[in-house]
Amino acid sequence: MALTIAKPTSAVFAAGVAALFGAFFGIFVGTASGSTLLGLVGGAVVIFALSWAAATFLREQEKPARWGFVVLFVAGGFLFSGVPGLVLGLIFGTFFGWLTFYVASGRYRTGLPPYSTPRQVLWHFAFRTIAGMILVFLITPILVVMPLSFNAEDFFTFTPEMLSFDPAGYSLKHYRDFFTSSDWQGALWNSVRIAPVATILAVGFGTLAAIGLSQPHVPFRQAIMAILISPMIVPLIISAAGMYFFYSRIGLQGTYLGVVLAHAALGIPFVIITVTATLVGFDRSLTRAAANMGADPITTFFRVQMPLILPGVISGGLFAFITSFDEVVVVLFVGSAGQKTLPWQMFIGLREQISPTILAVATILVIISIALLTTVELLRRRSERLRGMSPS
Amino acid sequence: MKLTQTLLAGSALALVAGAATAQDLTLVSWGGAYQTSQQKAYVEPYLENNPGASVTWDESSAEAVAKLRAMNEAGNVTWDLVDVVASDAIRLCDEGLAMEYDPEELLAEGDDGTSAEDDFGDLIVSDCFIPQIVYSTTFGYRTDMVPEGVDAPTDVCAVFDLETYPGKRSLEKRPINNMEWALYCDGVAKDEIYDVLATPEGQDQALAKLDTIKDDVIWWSAGADTPQLLADGEVFMGSTYNGRLFSVIVEQDQPVGMLWDMQVFDLDGWIIPAGLSDEKLAEVEEFVKFATDTQRLADQAAYISYGPARLSSAPLVGQHADLGIEMAPHMPTDPENAKNTLLYNYEFWADYRDDIDAKFQAWLAQ
Numbered sequence A: 001m002a003l004t005i006a007k008p009t010s011a012v013f014a015a016g017v018a019a020l021f022g023a024f025f026g027i028f029v030g031t032a033s034g035s036t037l038l039g040l041v042g043g044a045v046v047i048f049a050l051s052w053a054a055a056t057f058l059r060e061q062e063k064p065a066r067w068g069f070v071v072l073f074v075a076g077g078f079l080f081s082g083v084p085g086l087v088l089g090l091i092f093g094t095f096f097g098w099l100t101f102y103v104a105s106g107r108y109r110t111g112l113p114p115y116s117t118p119r120q121v122l123w124h125f126a127f128r129t130i131a132g133m134i135l136v137f138l139i140t141p142i143l144v145v146m147p148l149s150f151n152a153e154d155f156f157t158f159t160p161e162m163l164s165f166d167p168a169g170y171s172l173k174h175y176r177d178f179f180t181s182s183d184w185q186g187a188l189w190n191s192v193r194i195a196p197v198a199t200i201l202a203v204g205f206g207t208l209a210a211i212g213l214s215q216p217h218v219p220f221r222q223a224i225m226a227i228l229i230s231p232m233i234v235p236l237i238i239s240a241a242g243m244y245f246f247y248s249r250i251g252l253q254g255t256y257l258g259v260v261l262a263h264a265a266l267g268i269p270f271v272i273i274t275v276t277a278t279l280v281g282f283d284r285s286l287t288r289a290a291a292n293m294g295a296d297p298i299t300t301f302f303r304v305q306m307p308l309i310l311p312g313v314i315s316g317g318l319f320a321f322i323t324s325f326d327e328v329v330v331v332l333f334v335g336s337a338g339q340k341t342l343p344w345q346m347f348i349g350l351r352e353q354i355s356p357t358i359l360a361v362a363t364i365l366v367i368i369s370i371a372l373l374t375t376v377e378l379l380r381r382r383s384e385r386l387r388g389m390s391p392s
Numbered sequence B: 001m002k003l004t005q006t007l008l009a010g011s012a013l014a015l016v017a018g019a020a021t022a023q024d025l026t027l028v029s030w031g032g033a034y035q036t037s038q039q040k041a042y043v044e045p046y047l048e049n050n051p052g053a054s055v056t057w058d059e060s061s062a063e064a065v066a067k068l069r070a071m072n073e074a075g076n077v078t079w080d081l082v083d084v085v086a087s088d089a090i091r092l093c094d095e096g097l098a099m100e101y102d103p104e105e106l107l108a109e110g111d112d113g114t115s116a117e118d119d120f121g122d123l124i125v126s127d128c129f130i131p132q133i134v135y136s137t138t139f140g141y142r143t144d145m146v147p148e149g150v151d152a153p154t155d156v157c158a159v160f161d162l163e164t165y166p167g168k169r170s171l172e173k174r175p176i177n178n179m180e181w182a183l184y185c186d187g188v189a190k191d192e193i194y195d196v197l198a199t200p201e202g203q204d205q206a207l208a209k210l211d212t213i214k215d216d217v218i219w220w221s222a223g224a225d226t227p228q229l230l231a232d233g234e235v236f237m238g239s240t241y242n243g244r245l246f247s248v249i250v251e252q253d254q255p256v257g258m259l260w261d262m263q264v265f266d267l268d269g270w271i272i273p274a275g276l277s278d279e280k281l282a283e284v285e286e287f288v289k290f291a292t293d294t295q296r297l298a299d300q301a302a303y304i305s306y307g308p309a310r311l312s313s314a315p316l317v318g319q320h321a322d323l324g325i326e327m328a329p330h331m332p333t334d335p336e337n338a339k340n341t342l343l344y345n346y347e348f349w350a351d352y353r354d355d356i357d358a359k360f361q362a363w364l365a366q
Helices: A011-032 A036-057 A062-104 A118-148 A173-180 A182-213 A221-228 A236-249 A256-280 A285-292 A297-326 A329-334 A342-352 A357-389 B002-022 B032-049 B061-074 B086-094 B116-123 B156-160 B178-185 B190-197 B200-211 B225-232 B242-251 B278-291 B294-300 B311-316 B346-365
Strands: B024-028 B054-058 B081-085 B130-142 B169-172 B217-220 B237-241 B256-271 B341-343
Touching: A011 A036, A011 A062, A036 A062, A118 A357, A173 A182, A173 A357, A182 A221, A182 A256, A182 A297, A182 A342, A221 A256, A236 A256, A236 A329, A236 B061, A256 A297, A256 A329, A285 A297, A297 A342, A297 A357, A329 A342, A342 A357, B024 B278, B032 B054, B032 B242, B032 B278, B032 B294, B061 B081, B061 B086, B081 B086, B081 B278, B086 B256, B086 B346, B116 B130, B116 B311, B130 B156, B130 B225, B130 B242, B130 B294, B156 B178, B156 B256, B169 B225, B178 B190, B178 B200, B178 B256, B178 B346, B190 B200, B190 B346, B200 B346, B217 B225, B217 B237, B225 B237, B225 B242, B237 B242, B242 B256, B294 B311
Parallel strands: B024 B054, B024 B081, B169 B217, B169 B237, B256 B341
Antiparallel strands: B081 B256, B130 B237, B130 B256
């Protein structure tokens, strides 16, 4: 790929690019210390000056110059705001040292075809920068929660002790609270009792519905499909209020069964959608071949069809499980205090007592979700591998 | 013979089953430290005396009115006893969703022999309302953010004094209390506040006063917000319930001070939902009689700094259950704290709430 030869660029260009990033990060540093505008201008000016000096006078001594960046930033950060500043300085110093020389040496062009116009080069990097920023935007709120859950205080606050990495500022007490409090354990137990049963119901009904609806001779397929996936489209609060009055009349409101059924109804659309999608790639002649060899429809389903659509069933089931496990609106209506689930308990905790125990629970739930999604991904890869091996 | 036996066995079973279900009480409260104080002060002792009984908590007091309405409409009231603020109790009583009761019959006499009616006195603000505690809404401020060379605030009007005390304030996102403080600090005499506030000019005057600090206000809606904002140093001062501030100052050891001036007293207590079965009602009544007696209400003060609603409980208020400090000086009703106070005006706000709310929300959106 390295067809393009790195051509050193001017110091002003390299410093200009670095200054753009300097201005961007300067906004955050500036806002945190009181003046956004000052941060923006200051960041741009300081980075421009440093990068320009490095690209002009130290162009040939890249390694020492980059170390110089790190040392300078670490020292500056430490003087500015102690240990947290030191860590930030380390990150910024490494980044800007690298960026300056990446641009100044012209190395940035080696990954691109030699005939790219400057505009194409610009777009290539702008695209990556934007994508990276979107990723940061999506993931930061989740990551911020995790260190806060080890807070030694009962507030959602990064205390000075935490920021200076003092062990006294950290504690596991919110995790202890979660594992010892009867409220939280009761809620966890309820969630564990409700979600799997709702998932099994959703998977059972959803798979059957998807298979039925994939038969070409079923009348009103589109209409039935629309009705079945409506719980996903109708605002949750509307479904919840409707279920509340309906379930009250038939004596299901405030019962375990009621919550399970409500959650199953919410999970069914996910199963239908994923199973329908896998059925598209399912070869119907296989069922006919099985029938030809004397298998009855049930055997055919379990021995031939089910193994092939299993990845769709499992990922639909996981979505149904997470829906039930995360759901708070419907359970607030359909459940009573005896069916308090984890999200319900978190909702109460957030409203009445902003306690970091919620963050500890959130961290645990994030880890569970990551584990579940990893499982889905591994299953998908496995099925792709199996398909690649099959003779079709 | 056989038939009689079967019948007997059947009815015995039904009795057992009936007793088993009737023993479970669903209590509705606020969650957090307040619910914990109720659990410790009267639910745990009650369960000890009644080993067969059990209690399920539902932390829905904030939506009690809406939920009770929905339950009533669906014909399926699943709550047995609901903790609400006095103004909600009045609304529920007016709508027939709460049961009227006779204090002399339902509530225990005071320890000193005073009748329940005299012991609770004026605090029974509605025929359905069974008072438990007196709490107040007041201000806390960051002691480390008081500007140098200036005394810590002792006057509620410091809230409106941005020059002496710069910084953000957190106020509740509703007109109640804020309008009163605004008028008071705009020079209206305390006993004329509600006369002024009843007129459109008075309402405009209050909003104009609030307008002077509007840019520096963070509006809160849950009781936990102001403590969090104070702990963060996000705000210099903020209003919230005095028990929350007690927890921030004494239990969490944050650099926060208490500003008792012009604290607004309010009441919190039980209501019994209308339409309980006789069996259930008997049990709820037994619990209420126990939970609101002199000793139980005094015990509650060991867990949270809210004043007991009974006069006879006041002398029995002791020390904090864990910290062992005297609780009396932290009570909103302590004479030292209650030099200049206001009582939530239930009648006024019942009449004017909708109008002033609309005006306030429009002003907020400007």
